[in-house]
Amino acid sequence: MLESAFKGSKGYWVWLLALLAVIGVGFGFYLRQLTFGLGITGMSRDVSWGFYIAQFTFLVGVAASAVMLVIPYYLHDYKKFGRITVLGEFLAVSSVIMCLLFIIADLGQPMRLFNVLIHPTPSSMLFWDMVVLNGYLFLNIVIGWNVLDAERNSVPPPQWVKPLIYISIPWAISIHTVTAFLYCGLPGRGFWLTAILAPRFLASAFAAGPAFLIILAFIVRGFAKYDAGRDQIQTMAKIVTYGAIANVFFFLCEVFVAIYSQIPEHTAHLQYLFFGLHGHGVLVPWMWTSIFLMLAAITLLVIPAARQNEVVLGIACIAIFVGIWIDKGLGMISGGFIPNPLHHVREYVPTIPEIAITIAVYATGFLILTILYKVVVGVKQEVGE
Amino acid sequence: MKDKGKIIVGLVIFVAVFTFPFWYNHGAATQAPEPELTEKAKKADKCVEETAYMRKEHMQILDEWRDTVVRDGKRLYVNASGKEYMASLSNTCIDCHSNKEKFCDKCHDYASVDPYCWDCHTYPEEKE
Amino acid sequence: MDDTRRSFLKFAGISALGLGGISTLTSLMPGPATATKGASAPLYKDTNKALTAKRWGMVIDTRKLTPSLCEKMIDACHKAHNVPNHDNERHTIKWLWEDDFEHVFPMKHDEYLADRLDNLPILALCNQCNNPPCVQVCPTKATFQREDGIVMMDFHRCIGCRFCMAACPYGSRSFNFRDPRPAIEKENPDFPTRMKGVVEKCNFCAERLAEGKMPACVEVSEGALVFGDLEDPSSEIRKVLRENYAIRRKQNLGTNPSVYYII
Numbered sequence: 001m002l003e004s005a006f007k008g009s010k011g012y013w014v015w016l017l018a019l020l021a022v023i024g025v026g027f028g029f030y031l032r033q034l035t036f037g038l039g040i041t042g043m044s045r046d047v048s049w050g051f052y053i054a055q056f057t058f059l060v061g062v063a064a065s066a067v068m069l070v071i072p073y074y075l076h077d078y079k080k081f082g083r084i085t086v087l088g089e090f091l092a093v094s095s096v097i098m099c100l101l102f103i104i105a106d107l108g109q110p111m112r113l114f115n116v117l118i119h120p121t122p123s124s125m126l127f128w129d130m131v132v133l134n135g136y137l138f139l140n141i142v143i144g145w146n147v148l149d150a151e152r153n154s155v156p157p158p159q160w161v162k163p164l165i166y167i168s169i170p171w172a173i174s175i176h177t178v179t180a181f182l183y184c185g186l187p188g189r190g191f192w193l194t195a196i197l198a199p200r201f202l203a204s205a206f207a208a209g210p211a212f213l214i215i216l217a218f219i220v221r222g223f224a225k226y227d228a229g230r231d232q233i234q235t236m237a238k239i240v241t242y243g244a245i246a247n248v249f250f251f252l253c254e255v256f257v258a259i260y261s262q263i264p265e266h267t268a269h270l271q272y273l274f275f276g277l278h279g280h281g282v283l284v285p286w287m288w289t290s291i292f293l294m295l296a297a298i299t300l301l302v303i304p305a306a307r308q309n310e311v312v313l314g315i316a317c318i319a320i321f322v323g324i325w326i327d328k329g330l331g332m333i334s335g336g337f338i339p340n341p342l343h344h345v346r347e348y349v350p351t352i353p354e355i356a357i358t359i360a361v362y363a364t365g366f367l368i369l370t371i372l373y374k375v376v377v378g379v380k381q382e383v384g385e
Numbered sequence: 386m387k388d389k390g391k392i393i394v395g396l397v398i399f400v401a402v403f404t405f406p407f408w409y410n411h412g413a414a415t416q417a418p419e420p421e422l423t424e425k426a427k428k429a430d431k432c433v434e435e436t437a438y439m440r441k442e443h444m445q446i447l448d449e450w451r452d453t454v455v456r457d458g459k460r461l462y463v464n465a466s467g468k469e470y471m472a473s474l475s476n477t478c479i480d481c482h483s484n485k486e487k488f489c490d491k492c493h494d495y496a497s498v499d500p501y502c503w504d505c506h507t508y509p510e511e512k513e
Numbered sequence: 514m515d516d517t518r519r520s521f522l523k524f525a526g527i528s529a530l531g532l533g534g535i536s537t538l539t540s541l542m543p544g545p546a547t548a549t550k551g552a553s554a555p556l557y558k559d560t561n562k563a564l565t566a567k568r569w570g571m572v573i574d575t576r577k578l579t580p581s582l583c584e585k586m587i588d589a590c591h592k593a594h595n596v597p598n599h600d601n602e603r604h605t606i607k608w609l610w611e612d613d614f615e616h617v618f619p620m621k622h623d624e625y626l627a628d629r630l631d632n633l634p635i636l637a638l639c640n641q642c643n644n645p646p647c648v649q650v651c652p653t654k655a656t657f658q659r660e661d662g663i664v665m666m667d668f669h670r671c672i673g674c675r676f677c678m679a680a681c682p683y684g685s686r687s688f689n690f691r692d693p694r695p696a697i698e699k700e701n702p703d704f705p706t707r708m709k710g711v712v713e714k715c716n717f718c719a720e721r722l723a724e725g726k727m728p729a730c731v732e733v734s735e736g737a738l739v740f741g742d743l744e745d746p747s748s749e750i751r752k753v754l755r756e757n758y759a760i761r762r763k764q765n766l767g768t769n770p771s772v773y774y775i776i
Contacts, residue, residue, distance in 0.1 A: 121651065188646075
């Protein structure tokens with residue numbers, strides 16, 4: 001099947017080369033990071049996790065959201081999703097690979113990565129995150145590839161794939177739950193110390209992931225002449241709507257608990273993010289933009305006429321994706337570190353090398369995604385769907 | 386097999402690239418270096434274990450030392466013949482082998498290994 | 514042809530996975546260490562002059578603290594442990610430092626604080642918690658708790674994930690964002706420096722205790738610091754704690770710090 005990835009239009013090759021160029025630039029910065037250390041980033045003693053870990057958190061959500069296509073198709077027998085389920089699974093594959101790359105980019109001693117296997121520590125949530133992420137990657141590659149291969153040969157997928165598909169459903173939930181547990185089990189970090197963090201992560205994932213898939217479906221339709229289908233896109237739009245509303249609801253629950261209880265350890269972080277603290281507030285405009293984008297997108301999505309207009313839907317999906325990216329990719333991690341445990345406010349701003357490495361990891365993900373989607377579209381066109 | 390030509394060219398390039406290190410170094414082979422001992426080391430006659438054993442296993446001993454010292458807090462090493470040594474690279478090893486370049490580096494360079502001991506532990510030169 | 518290649522690749526992939534998994538499983542299982550040496554197996558022992566305790570602890574008597582004394586203690590600590598002094602504030606590394614009362618005790622922010630505490634520098638360091646969150650989260654056991662209660666760093670093993678820094682509720686950990694050596698004024702050859710990419714913190718001078726010496730800060734503290742065995746009722750530290758009311762940092766978090774402050 002992979003052979004169709006080697007046959008493409010000029011545009012396809014230009015796109016791949018452009019991605020490779022971006023990866024090359026980022027890799028150059030990464031070599032610099034390897035020799036100098038993580039000091040080339042904006043991280044500090046007080047904000048000890050930054051952009052890399054934030055992107056990792058966001059992308060675990062995108063990966064987990066594939067389950068929102070798997071559940072309707074396999075559990076509710078919603079046959080129409082047969083056209084796109086594999087797109088979701090392959091999006092999960094490339095997202096998990098990006099997650100793993102971000103973890104490696106964030107390590108101070110990446111050469112010692114395998115110490116996690118040599119000295120396994122079940123009390124550490126990072127150990128479990130490694131287990132569930134690699135397992136999820138494996139599941140999605142095996143499932144996606146076999147289902148697609150069967151489709152190409154016009155036979156039903158092998159029987160042994162079925163149990164893997166069922167396992168992949170709770171497994172998808174687990175990857176984002178364990179990722180939330182990285183943060184919400186830490187004493188003394190009031191912003192994350194909330195039982196609703198995992199549900200909130202999942203809700204935002206189930207909005208951002210399918211929103212991104214809708215955007216991808218539009219792109220695939222435009223460039224590869226493969227139509228995911230109007231009904232399919234509309235069903236996904238409803239999933240996005242539910243996810244986005246649940247996300248905002250959970251967020252407001254958090255705000256209520258913090259603001260009404262007025263416990264300083266909990267309010268200080270929200271105050272920093274939305275109003276600034278002790279004269280520091282680089283994230284304030286971003287956070288309000290995120291709120292505005294989320295609310296505006298929800299307004300558009302809940303109106304059937306607006307949702308059914310694909311231009312409006314595209315705009316709403318971009319708004320959801322960007323809004324949640326700001327929330328998780330910018331605010332969630334540094335917001336938890338500011339103010340620090342001694343109630344000093346030391347801000348965090350990513351540096352140019354850090355951003356270049358981040359973009360390169362995203363480019364790697366898009367490279368893998370492009371190749372996988374090329375294969376999918378090749379197969380779908382071959383069987384004449 | 387209409388792509389025979391391409392396949393053969395590909396294979397030739399692959400083999401050439403894969404064996405590059407061998408023919409690049411061809412004829413450049415040098416005698417295995419002999420590490421030089423300081424007067425103090427010569428006088429001691431024997432390291433913490435037999436010389437042959439140390440040659441082969443010093444890295445294992447050092448790896449074990451760092452674990453027992455740091456993790457178990459046990460800082461004394463009693464060797465096979467009952468003699469006691471402080472399990473310390475910076476203090477015990479370097480006390481005799483205070484000529485890093487001629488002792489450690491000589492073989493490490495030859496074997497192309499780059500242990501990062503000296504990123505943290507003090508160089509023998511700096512002790513003087 | 515295609516089939517054999519495919520099954521070979523599958524087999525190779527599964528074997529590789531299996532090998533990785535087995536090494537993890539074997540290390541999860543307890544078993545004898547495989548080591549063969551000389552004639553008989555060598556032994557490891559404590560040095561006989563080592564100071565030992567069931568649980569090391571410290572009392573900081575803030576009544577005796579002065580700015581110059583704090584500076585002296587910090588200096589002794591940082592010199593003994595080759596703690597670098599980086600120009601860039603983001604790369605700061607500190608084992609022992611001073612801060613205002615309201616920052617060392619952010620949960621005890623009183624509206625009407627005794628004048629004495631207003632400008633008094635309070636020492637902060639790793640609390641050597643008896644229930645350390647940093648140890649719980651470390652994915653490689655690079656940070657671990659010794660039997661005498663000291664929470665130690667194994668710099669050889671740290672992968673630099675900084676999970677422990679997120680877990681520490683006291684901001685006691687620092688990360689080597691760059692090579693520390695150029696920023697060390699005068700290297701102490703008796704203690705290793707660190708390399709870039711690992712986390713470090715106060716170790717209650719485990720290396721000095723092994724030689725029978727008190728921690729570096731305690732030695733120069735002029736009585737402001739009392740160090741000893743918290744589980745020995747006849748120790749001096751217990752006597753001091755019996756006679757004075759002392760508080761601990763954020764004890765409501767359940768970390769059970771081993772550092773007490775007499776206010």
